[in-house]
Amino acid sequence: MSIELPPINVNATAPGYSSSGGLPFPSPNPANILRGQMLQRHNYYGQGMWREMVIKLCNEQAANMTNGTFPGGIYPSFRKDCYGLKWADTYMCKNPGTTPAQALWYVGSKDPLAPPEASQPTEFSGSVLTPVAALGHFMYGEGSVAKTSINSLGLNLNAQSIxxxxxxxxxxxxxxxxxxxxxxxxxxxxxxxxxxxxxxxxxxxxxxxxxxxxxxxxxxxxxxxxxNDTYDANPGSWRSAFGEAATAILAKIQQELNAKPYSIEIQGSYPISIRK
The missing domain is CATH 3.30.450.400 (Colicin M, catalytic domain)
Structure with a gap:
């Protein structure tokens, strides 16, 4: 079965960073610039534009690729977003009722590489943050187990034929x-x-x-x-979500980081009631 995805947001200027309007003297600390860019991306992630942001990061990484390798390493932005969305997704699971934007604001106020949630098992909320959170755990989770609830997956087992x-x-x-x-x-x-x-x-x-x-x-x-299920970042799914070019970059990043498949514990039970 092929997956029909909603249209991706395309503008004359791709979603991303606002113009700085020129840099005053002395120039800002590069770390502050990267943080400001991360917070701008968080705004788009919170609106559900995760595919647009992943494509943007892949395009930036592609500019750093030479002969199929990354001599400058993986861009910090990619790592920050993978970690940040993973912890924001876990935060949503621990704090029911939290919106993606609120969870991203919380993580954005901390060090995205080491927030309090870093000491907790990774959880997936099933929200618009989860696709990138799951990908990030594949890239940086070292194969550790993640978990989710069967009732957070958007299933409709009462309507679908089994x-x-x-x-x-x-x-x-x-x-x-x-x-x-x-x-x-x-x-x-x-x-x-x-x-x-x-x-x-x-x-x-x-x-x-x-x-x-x-x-x-x-x-x-x-x-x-x-x-329990196993996450291994099926390239076919990536291709349908991000297109051929970005998928190729993600595969290269996967190789560079030695990404590891991991088990997802699907917890809970889904009530089924059928009347015929």
Whole structure:
């Protein structure tokens, strides 16, 4: 199944940094300039323009590439954004009700490479910050486990057809019976293109009670849980999100950093209630 993404924001001037209007004497500390640029990018990330910002960072990194390598290393902006969005996403999980913009403001007020959340396990909120947070953990997380909630993934299991469950409903006899359906493949892009980009296919276990009536009506009340998944930054997903050029740069950065796949614990249960 191909993923249909919403249009990317394209202007005569790409989203990015406002004009400095010239530098007064003495010139600002370069670290302050980088921080100011990071905060401007945070503003765009908070608006959901994460693809535009990743493409921008890749274009900046491409300007530093010679013969397929990065003699000057990976730009600090890329590292700051990967860390910053990862911690902002974790902050959202720890503080329900926080918006992406608020979480980015919080992280922007700290050292993005070492905020208080750095001592906590990485969590993914399923928000507009998560695709970059998940990518950042792949690049810099050293393979450590991350976690998310099945109820944060934008799934709609009550509306989508799950063939194994459909078959169980069709073959049920009159009365009530328990059912346990294991190792069911499910494409999260069916419900959320954004979740599909960073999580892709997951494996479900569905359990519950089927009640079939003599007149043919059938009900199901139960829940779905998900097995742990592995994040390995599928190049096909990158390409659909960022285009060929940026995807090639991301692959080079991945090699440069020796990025490591990691396990995602998908916690909790998703309630399913079906009436037919």
């Amino acid at each position: 063939s194994a469950l459909d078959n169980a409903l069709a073959s049920a006899t009159v009365g009530s019976s328990r059912v346990s359906l294991d190792k069911i493949p499910y494409n999260t892009a069916n419900d959320s293109w954004m979740t599909g980009l960073w999580l892709g296919n997951i494996t479900l276990k569905v359990e519950g009670t089927i009640t079939k009536f003599a007149d043919g009506r059938v009900n199901f009340d139960g829940e779905a849980r998900a097995y």
